[in-house]
Amino acid sequence: MIQRVFAFLMILSVAACGPGAPAPSSAPAPAATAPAPAPKPAAAITLLEPADGASAGHIDLFRWSAADGADGYIIRILGSDGRVVFESPLLTATEAHLPKTVGLEPEAHTWSVTARKAGEALVASPVFKFTITP
Incomplete structure (x- = not known):
């Protein structure tokens, strides 16, 4: 009789731990948060x-x-x-007149603008060329 009870318990324990047995419960996985x-x-x-x-012979307006978001320009x-x-x-x-003290010599020049926000560069323009003629 003891052998039968022992055999029954062995079969029961194998069945409980077999591949079809439910996995032990665990805490649910935390919900994934969307990236910012x-x-x-x-x-x-x-x-x-x-x-x-x-x-042109004279250019003083730029x-x-x-x-978007800029609080100033240079x-x-x-x-x-x-x-x-x-350099301003x-x-x-969004426009600047050159001071009278700045005279552009007859030659090729380039100009660009950098937008600033809170003291930091935000975005820069492309560089354009222009020529002052004699």
Whole structure:
């Protein structure tokens, strides 16, 4: 009789631990959280005036489009040899007139604008070329 009870218990334990047995309960898996959306890049700056390749005897007005989120802009003008001819302070407008003290020599120049936000560069424009003629 003891052998039968022992055999019954062995069969019962094998059946309970077999491949069809339910897995031991565990805590439910935590819900997956969606990743935060990537920050939206700032809109590009479009240089408006002077146009790329412009040529004139006198150019003192520079205009560009606004960049989303910008709180200011810095315009930079370089001479044909790469020297900085003019770099503005932080401007809140989207246009700048050169100060009377800045005279652009008759030569090729480049200009660009960098949008700023909280003191950091946000987005930069492409570089345009223009020429001051004699």
